[in-house]
Amino acid sequence: MSLSRRDFAKRSAYTGAGVALVGSAGVLATAPGALAAEATEAGAVGRPGHGGPSLGYGPLIADPKGILALPKGFSYKIITRTGETKLESGESTPSNHDGTATFEGPRGATLLVNNHELGGPRSKWPHPVPLADGLVYDPAASGGCTVVEVSKHGDHVTEWVGIAGTATNCAGGRTPWGTWLTCEETEDKAGRNGMTKDHGYVFEVDPHDRKANRDPKPIKALGRYAHEAVVVDPKRGHLYLTEDASGPNGLLYRWVPPQGFEHGRGKLRTLADDAGVLQAPKCYDSGGSFVDDLSRATRTGTVYGVDWVPVPDRDAKSVSVRKQFADGQITRARKLEGMWWADGGAYIVSSFAREESPVQHDGQVWFYDPKRRTLTLKVLLGVNPDPSKDGAFDGPDNITVSPYGGLVIAEDGEGIQHLFGATEDGRTYPIARNELNIGTAEEPEFSEFTGVVFSPDGSTLFANIQVPGIMLAITGPWRRQR
Numbered sequence: 001m002s003l004s005r006r007d008f009a010k011r012s013a014y015t016g017a018g019v020a021l022v023g024s025a026g027v028l029a030t031a032p033g034a035l036a037a038e039a040t041e042a043g044a045v046g047r048p049g050h051g052g053p054s055l056g057y058g059p060l061i062a063d064p065k066g067i068l069a070l071p072k073g074f075s076y077k078i079i080t081r082t083g084e085t086k087l088e089s090g091e092s093t094p095s096n097h098d099g100t101a102t103f104e105g106p107r108g109a110t111l112l113v114n115n116h117e118l119g120g121p122r123s124k125w126p127h128p129v130p131l132a133d134g135l136v137y138d139p140a141a142s143g144g145c146t147v148v149e150v151s152k153h154g155d156h157v158t159e160w161v162g163i164a165g166t167a168t169n170c171a172g173g174r175t176p177w178g179t180w181l182t183c184e185e186t187e188d189k190a191g192r193n194g195m196t197k198d199h200g201y202v203f204e205v206d207p208h209d210r211k212a213n214r215d216p217k218p219i220k221a222l223g224r225y226a227h228e229a230v231v232v233d234p235k236r237g238h239l240y241l242t243e244d245a246s247g248p249n250g251l252l253y254r255w256v257p258p259q260g261f262e263h264g265r266g267k268l269r270t271l272a273d274d275a276g277v278l279q280a281p282k283c284y285d286s287g288g289s290f291v292d293d294l295s296r297a298t299r300t301g302t303v304y305g306v307d308w309v310p311v312p313d314r315d316a317k318s319v320s321v322r323k324q325f326a327d328g329q330i331t332r333a334r335k336l337e338g339m340w341w342a343d344g345g346a347y348i349v350s351s352f353a354r355e356e357s358p359v360q361h362d363g364q365v366w367f368y369d370p371k372r373r374t375l376t377l378k379v380l381l382g383v384n385p386d387p388s389k390d391g392a393f394d395g396p397d398n399i400t401v402s403p404y405g406g407l408v409i410a411e412d413g414e415g416i417q418h419l420f421g422a423t424e425d426g427r428t429y430p431i432a433r434n435e436l437n438i439g440t441a442e443e444p445e446f447s448e449f450t451g452v453v454f455s456p457d458g459s460t461l462f463a464n465i466q467v468p469g470i471m472l473a474i475t476g477p478w479r480r481q482r
Contacts, residue, residue, distance in 0.1 A: 054482065056421060056429025060390075067470070069433040074476030076432075079156045079462070080114070080148055082127050082469030087146065088158050094118065094146060095127045097464035097471055099171035099229065099338075099398060100451030101180050103207050108152030110455050111207040112462060113180040114471060117450075118142035119168035121194035127469070129164045136165035137216040138197040143169040145182050147207045154460060154473050162205040163216050167195065170244070171229035171338055171398060171450075172202075177265050180205045181219075183227030185244055187320060200224040200316070202241070204268055212266055220273040222255055223314040225321045229398075231341040233370055237263055240346050240368065242336035243322060246356060249293060249332035251280045251322050252348065252368075254308055273315065279308035280321075283331040283375060294333040294350050294364065294375070295357035300426055302377040304331075306368070338398040338410070345369045347378070352395045352413060362394035362413065365422070379407070379422050387415030393428055398450050403458035405481040410463060412448035419449050419463055423481050432474065434465055 057071035068076050079085075082095040098115040105111040122128045122142045129144035145162040163182065170185035181202050188199045201218030222230075228242040237257045243250030256277045261267070283291040283304040291304055312324045322332070335351035350364040365379035384394035395413025402408045407422045408431065419432040432449075439445030447467035454461055461474040 055423065055427060056481070057431070057476070057479075060430050060433050063435050066435050066437070067465075068472060068474075069435050070474065070476065071431070074474060076475075077154055077473045079112075079150055079471040079473050080146075080159060080469070081471075085156065085159065087130065088160050089130060089132065091130045092127045093159060093469060094129045094144070095125060095467070095469035097466055097469045098169060098450045099173075099182070100453050100462060100464060100471070101172070101174040102453050102455050102462065103174075103178060104456045105149055105207075109157065110150045110152075110460075112148040112150065112453075112471070113162055113182070113205055113207050114146050114148055114451065114464070115169040115172060115182055116143050116146065116469070117168055117170050117185070117466065118144075119186055119188075119193070130161055131164050132161035134214040135161055135163055135216065137163070137203070137218070138165040138167070138195055138199070140194050140196045141165045141167040141199065143167050143184070145169060145180065145205050147205075148471065150473065154475065160210070162207065162213055163203055165216070166203060167199040170227070171242075173230035173232065173339065173341075175204075175232050175263070176234040177263060178206075178208065179265055180207065181230045181268075183230060183241070185226045185228060187224070187226055187316065198224065200226065202227055202230060204266065206265060209265075217269045219268045219271065220315060221268075221271045221275040221278070223253060223278050223311065223321055224316045226250065228337050229339040231339045231346045232263070233341070233346075235344075236370060237261070238370065240339065240348075242339055242348065244335055244337060244351075245320075245322055246334070248322060249334050249357065250336050251325075251330060251332060252336055253311070254279045254281070278311040278314045280311060280325065280330045281375075282307045282309050282329065290328065291331050292327065293358050294331065294366065295353045295359045295361060297364070297377045297380070298359055300377050300380050304375045306331075306373045306375055337396065337412075340399050340401050340407075342401040343367070344371065347399060347401070347407065348375075349396050349399055349409075351397060352381075362392075363396040365396065365399065365407065365409075379426060381428075384413065384415075387413055390416050390433065393418055393420050395448075397448060398452050400453050402481070403454060404478050408452050408454075408461065410449035410452040412450070415446070417446045417449055419452060419461075421481060429481075431461070432463070436465055436470070438467055 060069040080093045094116040098117040103111040128142035144164040149157040168186040172182040206212040226245040228244040239255040241253040333350040334353035334357040337349040363381035384392045397412035398410040417434040451464040
């Protein structure tokens with residue numbers, strides 16, 4: 001049933017237009033809860049450690065090995081590193097680590113499915129995902145996923161191919177039934193960039209059952225576009241997907257399954273190409289006015305109502321999905337990136353926006369409440385005045401919900417790159433800093449962090465440095481952030 005603009009405006013009159021629904025939907029007992037409890041102007045940049053000594057874990061200490069700066073008491077292990085660690089088949093760990101999920105493995109081990117964001121022909125990359133027998137979609141493509149097993153002591157045990165022959169595997173999402181949905185962030189069709197098949201799809205990878213991954217099949221019902229991340233609503237069965245694209249800006253999507261469909265391992269790949277309904281959002285503010293782009297929001301606590309509009313041609317046979325809508329039909333957002341399902345809804349990142357968006361910012365995190373059909377701005381980062389200096393954060397990308405409260409966010413901005421936390425009242429603090437300079441002393445360059453995720457028991461935070469491709473396991477005196 002459509003939530004009309006009149007209904008939303010009437011509801012906003014009771015809750016307070018344009019503010020967090022404090023005391024109800026906006027403040028929840030579980031982390032990250034009330035990230036919007038205190039409204040913040042867009043120009044106010046989150047300051048690490050701001051708010052007293054109890055926030056975060058203290059200053060970051062330089063790493064003599066030049067890899068990862070961490071707070072006192074924390075340490076890291078390198079789990080995989082391109083060019084050094086090997087797959088069980090003997091080839092190098094593929095490069096360009098990206099989205100990651102963790103699963104309980106055998107004998108207390110942890111299994112991690114790790115995307116490799118490799119686009120274009122295989123000749124372009126020294127370490128593409130190997131074309132493992134029976135696991136290849138398109139033999140011309142470079143990307144895919146590997147599965148990494150880490151012992152209960154935190155040591156690298158082995159690594160194998162989960163899927164190969166896919167392209168630009170960026171983020172994705174963990175399913176409630178224990179598999180990984182890997183997303184292709186590309187729109188390349190057969191004949192372009194050397195590809196022999198169309199790309200821009202979602203594939204399912206089972207970390208526990210290698211046979212289930214044979215003969216990869218794209219889940220075409222979820223659409224063909226520059227996919228970023230996906231989450232599953234375990235109650236309603238809906239899937240939410242982000243698109244990182246510009247010219248015009250990309251879209252948030254909702255896929256509604258066909259009546260009678262039941263989720264489970266391998267069920268998505270059995271769907272017809274046109275199964276269910278793929279939709280894009282149409283948002284409006286508390287006064288009933290249409291919102292063309294999420295960057296219009298300038299204060300945390302802003303609430304938009306959401307209607308959903310069917311996608312005309314989800315396979316984008318001739319026109320990209322996001323270009324099939326005229327102005328006024330749907331709501332766009334700049335650089336829709338990571339997502340995480342928690343607190344009964346989806347946390348959604350819209351990364352930095354500049355001149356191409358209505359209002360400049362250095363990152364937003366939204367929360368979509370499917371019950372109320374609202375989007376609430378939870379975190380807003382103002383424009384970082386000098387990304388080359390340590391201090392402010394910019395360009396959020398992959399995110400996860402921390403078992404210790406709040407969000408943990410991987411930075412993909414300009415200059416220095418961090419893992420940082422955002423507390424329940426919207427404050428930020430540093431967790432780690434990438435010190436691996438892949439540029440020069442005169443012009444330093446630091447690759448983005450990706451794949452931030454906790455182990456199933458919450459004791460270890462895994463994260464990747466995308467280039468050259470390093471998976472890290474971080475341990476230390478984690479504690480609840482108040």
